[in-house]
Amino acid sequence: MSLPSAKKAVALLGAAALFLLSAFGTWQLGHGLYIKAKAELAQVLLERAWTKTLEDGKPHKAWYWADAWPVAKLEFPSLGVSQIVLSNSSGEALAFGPGHLTDSPLPGRGGTPVIAAHRDTHFSILRDIKNDERVIITTMDGTKHTYRVRQSRVVYSDNSHINPRAAGGLALVTCYPFNSTQTGPLRYVVFATIVDDLI
């Protein structure tokens, strides 16, 4: 009698473990996909807010509880990609789009603007950017600023070598290495410089 009941217990435990494993897997997978989907969908809403901003030059939040609002549009003509940049780089903002680092100036105001985004969503494209390619940033007043990519570097987040006061630059930042699944101290930085002729 004790043997079948022991078997039963083992079977029950096995089934429970199987169930837990499936549930854990579904939850993790779902959460991961949710993060990706959120990043994609938010850009649609942000695009709408940005259109309003371009019309009246004022900040518009994409949804009322948002902590960040569009401040610029980032375009990579060579990749055919455009993204709306948010006003800060908090974790909340970066979930929805690239964020402008508030310790750096906005384009058109001197210095080197710094824009960061997640390596696994919006800025996964940074690995495809080559030197001499153009990056175009439209600011809230509708002005287009054209930059040309000069070089890319891997730095530590607390020793970034990015000087926000350096004139005429642009730095796009994301985590490194691209295919890693862990967060780490390394950052991948694409440096660009402003192109005077806007052709």
Added chain:
Amino acid sequence: MSDLSRHLSFAHHPRRWSHPLAVLAILASLSLLIVATLAQQARANTTDGLMRLDDVESGTLLLHSTEPGKYVPAPLLATDVKIDVTGLIARTRVTQHFINPGDGWVEGKYVFPLPEDSAVDTLKMVIGERVIEGQIKEKEEARRAYEEARDNGQKASLVEQQRPNVFTNSVANIGPKETIIIQIEYQQTVRRDSEAFSLRFPMVVAPRYTPRNVDPQLVDFTPGEGGWGTVIPQEPKDHLEQPPVQHPDDGPLNPVSLSVTLDVGFPLGDVVSSHHAITLTRNSDDARKANIHLAKDVVPANKDFELVWKPASMKAPTAALFKERVGDEDYLLVMLAPPSGDVLPEAKPREAILVIDNSGSMAGPSMVQAKESLLFALDRLTPRDTFNVIRFDHSMEMLFPSAVPAHGENLDVARKFVRSLEAEGGTEMLPALRAALQDRNAKDSSRVRQIVFLTDGAISNERELFTEITSGLGRSRLFTVGIGSAPNSYFMARAAEAGRGTFTHIGSEEQVTARMSELFEKLESPIMTNITATWPDGRKTESWPNPIPDLYKGEPIILSARMAEAKGTLTLQGEVAGKPWKVNMPISAGETRPGIGKLWARRKIEQLEADARIAGNWNLHDDEILQVALEHHLVSRRTSLVAIDITPSRPDSERLTRKDMPVNLPEGWEYEKVFGPATGQAVPARFAAASPRLALAVAPAPAADMAATGIALPQTATDAPALIRNGLVALLIAASLALFWWVQRRRAKA
């Protein structure tokens, strides 16, 4: 379930063990997955003998290597340091001897970090028999002139500001085996911490300068390679163009001689050198002056030189005055030391307005830190104080209709209120700021009104907020506390500046107590407020900073002013703990000191840059900065020092005379031996063996030193890839187990 178990029970006897094993395997893989999700990537440590400009933490002469953009540090042979302290100003002259160890003519780059408030105005260089002295020019113009001279084979030198605290000096056409003597002069303010003044000359690369300071790997994409690039691995050291130098038999290792003259502006108390034996000679006629020499003529550069001096205790604030005449104008430096010691009057009670941001962006650790900080603040209030608490997200709430006494029930209610806060909603800071600034007892001078504002600063309307602060400040003072790892410190530092308070950053829970204690020590001992300076010729005098900030515990005030002629009386007025205080100072009396004009110019540039940042247009005052820098011969963001083949003439200082220097490096120049084991890990030994470096600057505080290390970057990876991977792995394991069981069941049936 029962169905499954029945089938399982039919399983082959010898195989029965496999079921518990399978369960174990599932549990093990589950826990492994969970552990994996928590795992943190260890920081890799890579090193290499070549350097980039950005990697230099101390004064180093860099020689070009075969690899573009990378440099080899030139060996340093000897150093002489002379520091003159005048009031709170230290003028430092560093003379260093370097050598070009190679057989060719080279271009070198000398990199030196300095404190952010330092002003570089002089550079002299002896290359062989040639003395080159720098002239100030507009940045682009200077660079063009330098490059032209370089290409013509002339000796030339160029000093540029890379960042406010990092300067480079390029030297063109250094001959083979030539010894180069570089002398730079710069000015800075002395560090002051409560009663103690200190000055630091780092002789070793201090650990704070080398936080895993590695050469960043380079990723370059060749256009047309389909978007795929490679991270270029670190070049092995053997590729250096400049080989390590030969070894002589003996000789002192990187000998440094150092002397300091003190004229501190108040009667001197203790003078202590923290790490070196010194000879102190006090001036018998003047208690404010002293000379310091190292007890030994030269010391090996193995530890930082730090000098700490204290004033004899004072009964009332003491003022000091120095001046300098440049061109047609007089420049003044006024120093005001707050009272210290037991004579401090009792602080006034306070009206504390505590504001906490509980918007969605504060969710997580930030909210915990903010709540803890606020609870700490409540504990520090005394029954004499009154207080109120305001919380805001997209709505706002004021706990009491107006400030209430800080005791018993009031505090309990406040604590409960704070503990119950949860982070959600948007951030509407303006109404909360307005409410905090609204002063119901504006005329009440028996209390000081302090607003402590805890937020991460995620806001949209910076300019509106600045306007609100400057127009509504009244007698209130605004102390911003930045919470979380990436607060909008730019906004909060400026807001505190506009609110005549200070900015405190709390980055982790461990920092709450220490940082908040520091802040409250300041808040609890208001020393001097409402300080105004009335100059004899009124508005014609240009004085910085303007307006004058309050003096908190341990902080001195330094005014720099320019006027046509220094005569008449300067009236300084303020309040010490509520009692009026006034000093009349005949400004014709001050002692003449060099460098006062340059200090004035440096502070003006500083303020112009700050104004431009507040205005959001970083180029706003560029023309004015250029003009001031040119006029005062200062290196700045817009100006550089350039020297091209000026007629050689011996420098006025005999120290600069070239002496016979050993050309070779001693055998034992290994990092550990030269600098001591304490900081040995900071720089790889082989690298250091070829290039002991000597820091030139007083080290700035490690925090807020954005300019040295670059802007801090946020976390830019989501958990998504890890989550998806874990999910897929877990589902895969589940599926294979299910398959395994199913197969077993089929076999059992068969």
